[in-house]
Amino acid sequence: MSPVKTPATGRPLVKLSGIRKSFGPVEVLKGVDMAVEEGQVVAMIGRSGSGKSTLLRSINGLERIDGGVIEVDGECVDPGQIDLRALRQKVGMVFQQFNLFPHLTAGENVMLALKVVKKQDKATTRAAAEAALAKVGLGQKFDAYPSQLSGGQQQRVAIARSLAMAPKVLLCDEITSALDPELVAEVLGVVRKLAEEGMTLILVTHEMRFAREVCDRLVFMHGGRIIEQGPPAELFDRPSTPELAQFIGMVE
Numbered sequence: 001m002s003p004v005k006t007p008a009t010g011r012p013l014v015k016l017s018g019i020r021k022s023f024g025p026v027e028v029l030k031g032v033d034m035a036v037e038e039g040q041v042v043a044m045i046g047r048s049g050s051g052k053s054t055l056l057r058s059i060n061g062l063e064r065i066d067g068g069v070i071e072v073d074g075e076c077v078d079p080g081q082i083d084l085r086a087l088r089q090k091v092g093m094v095f096q097q098f099n100l101f102p103h104l105t106a107g108e109n110v111m112l113a114l115k116v117v118k119k120q121d122k123a124t125t126r127a128a129a130e131a132a133l134a135k136v137g138l139g140q141k142f143d144a145y146p147s148q149l150s151g152g153q154q155q156r157v158a159i160a161r162s163l164a165m166a167p168k169v170l171l172c173d174e175i176t177s178a179l180d181p182e183l184v185a186e187v188l189g190v191v192r193k194l195a196e197e198g199m200t201l202i203l204v205t206h207e208m209r210f211a212r213e214v215c216d217r218l219v220f221m222h223g224g225r226i227i228e229q230g231p232p233a234e235l236f237d238r239p240s241t242p243e244l245a246q247f248i249g250m251v252e
């Protein structure tokens with residue numbers, strides 16, 4: 001449980017400027033600015049409906065924004081123009097639901113995206129999938145089907161599937177929220193290890209203790225805006241807005 005982690009490099013990897021997004025008449029992102037450096041681990045918190053998922057989905061091109069600029073690794077993300085396949089090699093995303101194919105083994109689930117996107121030969125693809133599963137502690141489960149795995153193990157396969165693509169940044173949207181409480185720790189353990197190894201991470205999470213211990217920065221979203229951000233301990237101990245104070249009181 002060491003808090004020691006590779007420091008951020010100072011190189012901006014994700015930069016959001018003035019992001020706006022509406023669904024019909026409802027504006028859900030009202031001008032979001034945020035910069036994440038290579039190696040940083042950022043936790044996003046906020047009430048349901050505050051726009052966290054929409055923001056993450058925008059970063060890997062799953063939502064088309066109405067205004068502002070998203071840059072990933074120095075490149076502008078405009079779903080109308082950018083090569084989405086190339087973008088998603090750089091930006092991995094893990095969801096609350098694991099979305100594994102039930103008729104494929106863990107190994108096949110991990111290899112599928114690699115086959116489609118990277119077009120490497122079979123041996124290279126298999127080796128990459130084995131390495132990714134080993135990284136999440138499932139080296140022995142290559143041939144297991146999702147139904148033979150616990151929810152925590154299935155989520156770890158989903159993480160491995162993203163990792164196999166060697167993304168520059170990994171986005172995690174409430175990845176432990178669908179799990180039984182006793183399975184949360186094994187998934188958070190994997191995320192903690194990735195953080196310690198220097199992976200750039202943006203995590204939407206309700207795990208406040210984890211956010212405090214593992215993340216470099218806490219970002220609090222409220223009503224489509226970031227209204228506070230900074231070192232987790234500082235925000236938890238001395239929230240400067242009543243909204244954050246109330247939110248912390250609610251979840252802790």
Ligand code: ADP
Nearest residue numbers: 023024028046047048049050051052053054055
């Ligand atoms: P959070 O992840 O913080 O709970 P979301 O980004 O999921 O928030 O949602 C923000 C707001 O946008 C909510 O009011 C939600 O109902 C709305 N919303 C999200 N996705 C859609 C969609 N595809 N169509 C219409 N409204 C949406």
Ligand code: MG
Nearest residue numbers: 052053054173
């Ligand atoms: Mg959400």
